[in-house]
Amino acid sequence: MATLTLKKKNTTVPAPHSSRPFTSPIASAVVTVIALLWTVPTFGLVVTSFRKKEDIQSTGWWSAFTNPHFTLDNFRAVLSSGNAGIGTQGMIPFAINSLAITIPAVVLSVGFGLMAAYALAWIPFRFSDQVFYGLFALQGVPLQLSLLPLLTFFATGVQLFGHTIIPPLHVVGTIAAVWLPHAMFGMPLVVYLLHNFVSTLPRELMEAARVDGANHFEVFRRIVLPLSLPAVASIAIFQFLWIWNDLLVALVFAGGTDDVAPLTLHLANLGGNLGSHWENVAPAAIFSIIIPLIVFFSLQRYFVRGLLAGSVK
């Protein structure tokens, strides 16, 4: 790298198009094919969800182009009560469960995460580095490692030599038993990504505020919080999609009851129970991916920025 950077700098620029390696009709063709390959499966799901039950059971979705018969019945069915495997009130309660899990988990992890990032970057204290590295190392703990002990902790608290040190949290079977682990598991990554951002804020700004007599609380509220909003938004979106799409935590902590099961868990069960009954599975799947897709397409720019914080220097 170093040898290259020192070569001729201010020479005449060649025509801009030649700065693209692999630019050719072949490249365009490859990209087009891959983009199609990546889109067709989802497209097939969408087409299937609008086809009639008899058509779905007898032919593939591509025959809808030669023999177009579309209907909204499948969607009506998954939003109605008493359908096989769908649940007594259709899919909407599961969507509300997903929201009730995702919103508190995102707010708490990003809220606490931003404050911790500020503390680690701008409040000098002994062991600051050690705490930072320790927190970062926790990112390397697969959440598989903590599922059962955490579940036990929720159910029984902490006992030592027969004394109750921390009482049971009484969250088992409630929706808090699902969002609380998410807030915990997300913490190391959120703190790390936000720390990347907060630590690059200009030092002069902080010091000027300090000279004016502002303490940490004021610096955080008046300077750090407003300046970090774009970073906070992007990481919140990232967390939102990741928690909304999770299956493992939901499976372990929702305790097998429909009452607190999010859409992903319900959908996985549907897929297992109904198998190739695509007239039910397809609209249910669409229903579960519609909110993350809306979030993704409307806030795509922020989402990508969130991914990039911490990986590209």
Add this chain to the structure above:
Amino acid sequence: MVPWSDIVHSSWPKIAQILAVLAIFFGFYGIAFAAGARIKGKKQNGLALSLFLAPALILAMTGLGIPAIQTFLESFKNANSSQWVGLANYTRAVKDPDIRAAFYNTIAWVAICPVIVTSLGLTLATMLNKMKREALAKSLIFMPMAISFVGGSLIWNMMYQYEEPNMPQRGLVGQIMVWLHIPLQHLILWSPWNNLFLMVVYIWGFTGFGMVILSAAIKNIPTDIEEAAQLDGATGVTLFRTITVPMVKTTIIVVLTTAMVGTLKLFDVIHTMTGGNFKTDVLSNRMVDENFVYLNYGRGATLAVLIFLGVLPITYYNIRSLRAERKHS
């Protein structure tokens, strides 16, 4: 359709709970900040630290730190954690043919998927750079990132749907095989190739991630470097090999390691598509089964520790490069 009033009635406690969490969080910190702003001098450092840092640390330690240690200890105990059994779970894990199969499958996942995701992502990022309609193509390839692996698995189950050869095909892959006169196979049952078909779901879901991150890194390459190389006569593949790849090396490693950790922990695809049957089991799925189907906590913990040991070198490497970076800045 279920009447809205019924849904609101049954969901009201959950909505109230969302509002309560938000109210408590913002209420508490609203008051704390108002009060904290009045405190001057040295005292505020300690108060700020405990209010800012302690919650995150407590959550991370309760959720990950302490449970990880407990699981480590559990892995040396028997099925219901009542007795110490030494290394029995580990030797059992090595000997059990099912667990061993899951272990080999996991290795196959880690060996195959990250490399494909990264190289495909890099190729796409390079090809798409400054291409017409770059944004559209990127959005399409990136879109599966927003879809859960559960949704993705169901989508691909539909693609792989098997029908008898004399029947009209309902799965697109089957139909394409018919068009190309390839003998039909029940793809999900066809061991060991079915593992590859499951990997397709992960690659489909994750390539967009690699592409977006690598694309940002490629756009960060200073143009004068590229131009200098071009004046020296480098084009096409040479330019890619001598400039693009070395300049984004760090980012390539980030994508590669992220995908490695992701595949080591991957659970959703296996659970949704095969449930670990048909010789497609992996450690992460097996671990959940040990804990919740066979109710053998000791062995479940052992598998979790094995996954941790797989992630450990990557964590070590990341911390080392993070320290180097922090010292430079």
